[in-house]
Amino acid sequence: MISVEHLSKIYGSTPAIQDVTFSVEPGEIVGFLGPNGAGKTTTMRILTGYLPATSGSAKIAGYDVHENSLAVRQRIGYLPETPPLYPEMTVEAFLYFVTRLKGVPAGDRPSKVDAALKRCNLLEKRRVLIRKLSKGFRQRVGIAQAIVHDPPAIILDEPTVGLDPRQIIDVRNLIKSLAGTHTIILSTHILPEVSMTCNRVTIINQGKVVATNTPDNLEASLAGGSGYELEIEGNSTAAQQQIQRVSGVRVVEPIATTEIPANRAVLRVVSEPGIEPGKEIIATLVSMGIGVCEMRRTRASLEDVFLRLTTQEKLEDGANAQSAHFVNATATEEKQKEEVTP
Numbered sequence: 001m002i003s004v005e006h007l008s009k010i011y012g013s014t015p016a017i018q019d020v021t022f023s024v025e026p027g028e029i030v031g032f033l034g035p036n037g038a039g040k041t042t043t044m045r046i047l048t049g050y051l052p053a054t055s056g057s058a059k060i061a062g063y064d065v066h067e068n069s070l071a072v073r074q075r076i077g078y079l080p081e082t083p084p085l086y087p088e089m090t091v092e093a094f095l096y097f098v099t100r101l102k103g104v105p106a107g108d109r110p111s112k113v114d115a116a117l118k119r120c121n122l123l124e125k126r127r128v129l130i131r132k133l134s135k136g137f138r139q140r141v142g143i144a145q146a147i148v149h150d151p152p153a154i155i156l157d158e159p160t161v162g163l164d165p166r167q168i169i170d171v172r173n174l175i176k177s178l179a180g181t182h183t184i185i186l187s188t189h190i191l192p193e194v195s196m197t198c199n200r201v202t203i204i205n206q207g208k209v210v211a212t213n214t215p216d217n218l219e220a221s222l223a224g225g226s227g228y229e230l231e232i233e234g235n236s237t238a239a240q241q242q243i244q245r246v247s248g249v250r251v252v253e254p255i256a257t258t259e260i261p262a263n264r265a266v267l268r269v270v271s272e273p274g275i276e277p278g279k280e281i282i283a284t285l286v287s288m289g290i291g292v293c294e295m296r297r298t299r300a301s302l303e304d305v306f307l308r309l310t311t312q313e314k315l316e317d318g319a320n321a322q323s324a325h326f327v328n329a330t331a332t333e334e335k336q337k338e339e340v341t342p
């Protein structure tokens, strides 16, 4: 439904995006995730026909965004970072105005406007002036104007920025309810937004795509990702050796801690991607007479993946988007973690 190939945009001498390639299948919600200045808005604006690319191509529903920009605009809904609303219009009048701009036949306009009002929970605000609405309701009007002509593709740029937690939940639920019948690209720098709403995520950093996958696969792909942390009582060296033999276990190592009694130890187990050897580990320890005082699953979060991909130097030049290798975490990660976590 949406395909982007080798797209680049250079402002003067500043490359905003370079060789960006990704696609979105019908009915999918894809998160376009990146830190500030990564090139998200630039990509969205090219996709919606508001900005010409320097090179590369983008198609929506088979139409080239540059060559067939009118056909593209009729087939997409766009919510820019700041929704283009007319404050002196009522919600309903504004949506009628948008249907006219989008070329919806006059006879279809009442039903389209009603459907958008209903979908965005705006029925009771239909006759209210937009300037009198709270930020959350204005954002809903922004989404309503993006969907009122029932476009197959919807592009949302930072749709929850500036909203309070309740409004964020409402807007995310609204976006999720659009999936299936619409194809959606949602740009954001907020990680939970992606985990909660998107089927897939494309991570962009400094104008380049550094990863594309499902949130789950991205988490699983992080080296040292999934596994367990165990607090055991008994011979920890023997336990370590036996756990290492369990099928699906990649690494077992002791974690130094002073917070447990002397006859106990804490072990970190890293499992092979997609394998959960937890039951076998427990059975092994029980058969050895070793006490299991605590066992918890450990998992790399999307946040870990994001931070690795966007804050660390690449070891190899031109590393492939799906299999880039990165150096170990640095102290700046912790700082950035605070910045990207709402």
Ligand SMILES: Nc1ncnc2c1ncn2[C@@H]1O[C@H](COP(=O)(O)OP(=O)(O)OP(=O)(O)O)[C@@H](O)[C@H]1O
Pocket (backbone or CB within 6 Å): 011, 014, 015, 016, 017, 034, 035, 036, 037, 038, 039, 040, 041, 042, 043, 189
């Ligand atoms: N009109 C412009 N002229 C020159 N440089 C620009 C222009 N617009 C964007 N840039 C630069 O292009 C890069 C990408 O900007 P863009 O706005 O696309 O990023 P973004 O990921 O949307 O960031 P944010 O989340 O902060 O909005 C940045 O370095 C930005 O400074």
